[in-house]
Amino acid sequence: MLGFLVLVGLIVVIVVWLVGMYNGLVGLRNAVKNAWSQIDVQLKRRHDLIPNLVETAKGYMKHERETLQAITDARSRAMGAGTVGEKAQAESALSGAISKFMLVVENYPDLKANQNFLALQEELTSTENKIAFSRQAYNDAVMTYNNKTQMFPSNIIAGMFNFQASEFFQVEDAAERKTPKVDFS
């Protein structure tokens, strides 16, 4: 009788423990998803800002049609991108175009004094930061989640219920890492 009770008690403890582990994994997987959607929100925000920015700058930067055109093109490519790989590449091309634009702006004091433009510039800087930070938060979440799916004993549960490891968000295109070249010719 006593042995039976101990057995039942043991089984209950193990089940509770397993359920806790399973729920923990689900929570982490949701955190990863949530972090990913956060990146998307920020990318969309950047897309929304660009037409405004180009519109404001156009009047001041008559000789920089190419720079502005590059931004507009990169934006439409990024918005039309289908696969994740394409998207990542298009977005980093857009980042490159924007940082080049920001450098060129230094030559236009009138534009820099424009209240409207200053507000837009702050928004754009902040959005760029938010993209970087949401990426960072995503990678943090992925690392915690992956560790749990690979480490003993939670990897057993992960294997049983098909919790797959997530991928890190890496910037493949080197264009985003290096600062854009300024051409004075």
Place this chain on the structure above:
Amino acid sequence: MWELIAQNRRRSWWLFLAMGALLIGLGYAIGATYAPPNGGVGGMIVAGIVWLVLSLISYSSGASIMLNSVGAKEVTPDIHPQLFNVVEEMKIAAALPKMPKVYVIDSPALNAFATGMKPENSAIAVTAGLLSRMNRDELQGVVAHETGHITNRDVQFVTFAGVMLGAIVIISEIFLRGLWYSGGSGRRLGSSRGKSGGQGGAIIAVAAVVLAILAPIMARLLYFAISRRREYLADATAVRLTRYPEGLASALEKIANSTEDLPKVNKAIAPMFIANPLKRAGAKLSDLTSTHPPISQRIRILRSIAGGSGYLEYQSAFNAVRGKGERILPNSALDQNEAVPIRPPAAEPKPSGQRRDVNDIVRAVNGFLFLNCACGLKMKVPPEYQKPTVTCPRCGTVNQIPTAELAAVAAVLETQRAGAAPEQPGQVYRRRGSGWESFRCGCGRTLQLSPAFAGDQITCSNCGRVTAIEDTKDA
């Protein structure tokens, strides 16, 4: 990050239990002195109730008491877009469940604090002086440090432990004064001695006095030790969130060099700030009794971080500067061998706003009205001003106080123009430019339009009425 929070919580619990034991012990000793032989239990219960009541008060309204006590005013994204953006960036980086509320304190001192019992309803307050002196990176560093306090659950801890410290201080104070006034051969002590028969009672009484003197000191030391450690921890979190140690380092440097004290801050809330707000008062105290680690040391640690911005790098920099094998971060947080490179500085070397702009922001938060006179003078009209016109002190021109046109007028205009019945909103205000503007709502509340305002209507925070904003370009 999660291990860090868990470890933090465990350590807090230990400290918490130690302080609780101190409180209960004090209650027992006092109770036993006054009403032997069974008074001890009563004393413990009373001490527990005092703590519980204070805790409940601080849990339910601690944040608002604190914000009110320093005169913090909530800011909208409209009034200071940059501060708001920086807070949102940190919210994203730390994956907070909700955006913290943002407050500004009208003071030239450089300081900031975080409050709120849960990450779901937190708040970050910065002083106007800080806004005017910091550039974007430095502001980000400060906000990241405060976000670190929120994610590490420091606010919760500081509040509860602070309340417990307060309870211990109050109880022992009352006891000691009671003794003083009842005199050395007090009637109560005397009678108790009579009842329980001499020595036992006397020993307990002496123990109670000793405990009443020592308990507040011990509780304080416990509290300060943990509070200092938490500052380092928040610094480490800030470095990791921003990936830019220099931002926080130069912000701390500016804070250290400023001489203004933050008024209206008492000792109880001092540990919540980024740097000790009671600088001059605390200057003489030794390391042991300070709520904050020496600022120069924090800067040195931040500046000697090399090779990355993870917790591991902070820990090794910490050890290098302090020269001791002290652990500030748990092993589990250091094991995650991740490469988090330090990012380059943002392209904005100068401070974000001049002193005058920040003054305007503080006035905007407090409901001042901005009026540009034809002569170029910018008049700032306080919200108490009731007359319909204001005379320019420089050129003598009589200016109308701008108000939103009331529903009736707007309705007439609207029907004339479109030939249709007007819809909501009822009030209309026509913008005159694209700079700072403000006007009075029908209810008398001042509504602000910042240069960044881009919407076409604004809702009064006082009466809830919606005012349509017409752009000058549209008209």
